[in-house]
Amino acid sequence: MEEKLVEFANLLRENGVRVSLAETLDAFCASELTGLGEREAFRAALRSTMIKRASELPVFEELFDVYFSGLGEIIKQASQAVQDALSMSDQEFQKFLDQIEEMLKKEGKKLSELAKQLLQNNSGAIEKKLREAARAAKLKGIERTIEENYFARALARELGLDKIEGEIKELREQLEKMDLGQAMKARMEEYLERRLKALEDIIRRYVRMEREKRDIRQREDQRMNQIAEKSFYYLSEEELRKMQEAVQKLAQRLKNAIAIRRKRAKKGRFDIKRTLRSNLEYGGVPFKLRFERRKKERPQVVILCDVSDSVRNASRFMLQFVYSLQDLYSRVRSFIFVSDIGEVTEHFRTNDIKDALDVALKGDVINVYAHSNFGYAFRSFVADHIGAINKRTTVIVLGDARNNYNLPHDWCLREIQQRAKRVIWLNPESRNTWGFGDSEMERYAIHCDMVEECRNLNQLYRVVDHLVAR
């Protein structure tokens, strides 16, 4: 049992669940208490000792089923299938098996051990033999789907399937000579044939199960990584959904980091006045020290998000990120622009995320089908909303700076920078293309404190880390 548990723990680790040695030990103690007799109790014992995150529960459940029910279950199903094919009830089948046993006693002296067990439907013994064969065939090394056939053959070789086939053929010939009823003979024959098929079936399914063990979680992880590196421009529907999850996680991370920082900064300098006052009851002996409360830092963020066609996919995520940010900070003002600029703060506050994004991208606030004109947008912003910016404000601009050769009006950005704490520009275009064609990135970059390429999730992660670090 120890061995199986250790192997199961390894399996969990391979699939991305962190299981420590101490936890494996706990699992062992716990499983001794519950015993193996009752499957659900055993499962609960392992689950409570080895899995400590709700998010890892699905992986556990899947692996537990594959690993522990695994082989026994497959064998049981196979023999059930044989029984069904012969259309016998449980009692009939049992009686039939007894008859077989009797026959084997008379005729089957030459049969190999495995063939006997197989015909007598002894699943425990079959399972043991299969496991031994699997070890010899190094089945644990299986990794890819295309290796299934190879390993199935290796397993069959280790089990001596050819020999069993031959033996069963011989048995069928003997059957002809025996004086059994015609019906019985036919039945026996069918049974022998189905049994042999069942064994092949078991082998195949066993191999597939072993392979599946290896890559349940790996697949997921790989997928997620690929998405993280993929540019926002080339995402499918399915990937879009995954991406949303990732953005939410990102926002959560931001939230956590900020919560921790606030707590650390809660206590300020020593407060003499309050210390004296609150220690009056102890005769002025300063037992309780009082500290000044720090003023809560309320970061103010103003976001300008380009939603023109050229950055359609990217801006969707950016807006999602903006939405999460707005949830996070109390003072976020969000603007979207193509050529005109419009405020969406209120929409984002009152609607849930889907509706909010629709409002922003469907053109209810501003005309989204115009040609991008950063210069005009900045000028309108300075004219109408410059009051939104003070020396505590962080301004984040999301856009590709493709200005369609309009006037860049970069003095507006300078004006914004002079009033704001800092200006951050996130550009979904590759850095190589900045400044070429109608891109005004270099002209605008002069007036930003930070300019980052932000075309996939990993880069967004980096930017967030950077933001949180200060």
Add this chain to the structure above:
Amino acid sequence: MFSSIDEVIDRFAKNNYIASRRIATVIYLASSLKKPVLVEGPAGVGKTDLAKVLAASLGHDLIRLQCYEGLDEGKALYEWEYAKQLLYTQILKDKISEVLTGTKSLAEAVDRIAKEDDVFFSERFVLPRPLMKAITSEEPSVLLIDEIDKADAEFEAFLLELLSDFQISVPELGTLKAKHIPLVILTSNNAREMSDALKRRCLHLYIDFPDRKQELAIIKLKVPEAAEKLSEEVVNVVQSLRKLDLKKTPGISETLDWVKALTLLNVQSLDQELVNETLDTIVKYEADVRKAQEELKDYVRRVRARRGADAAPGSSDKDLLN
């Protein structure tokens, strides 16, 4: 202590708590292995109740520590009783000449005072808080550390010593070992991820919302006077509400509140008007209420469609929710 998983289920049932086999197994393991249990899950699925019932079914005292932001050792473990100590110093001042009479040298005087000084930081002046109470208690006890995710990360680190060795170090007194190892239940709403070190020391139990059948059984147990038909309808509605994306998903406690309220109003079965009027017992945000009403309209429509197939003429709008 429990001798088997079934015993846990039985004893919990006697205390009006329906424990699934999964929960019972973990509790059984915790009591046998003397390990703390970290219970996670959405709000209102009976995490805190689990600890209360555990204490009741074992006949132990329940010692409860409610965590919050800024909770520190002084509030959780022990505090020195300053005022008493202060009083003691006053007495000491008066007595000091008496104590010191007959001493010849300074060293001798200091020695004498040092002897008395030990009393100053002794158990006499300790004000035990929940954690210390659980450790030093003469009787075995159940310690509930509620909403651990609300406490700071530092507090969590501080708990580690307690949870693995069941001892606490008080610098002035030395290490106090538990007389009886308390059964510890920690609950978390997952506002924050717990540290791995803490998780490693605990058994983990995730409680999710119950399915229809379980929820009905719970209502039957907790509000026996509720009409059967009513409870079924309530469960149907609540289960369908849980599928929505609400700010605060209604938990079991909300279901129970609702059934109790409706029973108090002497309602036998739900109708649209009644639902709208009492919806705020289960849904706690304005935006959620709106969403829930939308869903309920859909629900009524679906029921109507099903009813339509049965062709029950004369059924008024009022009992469509039935």
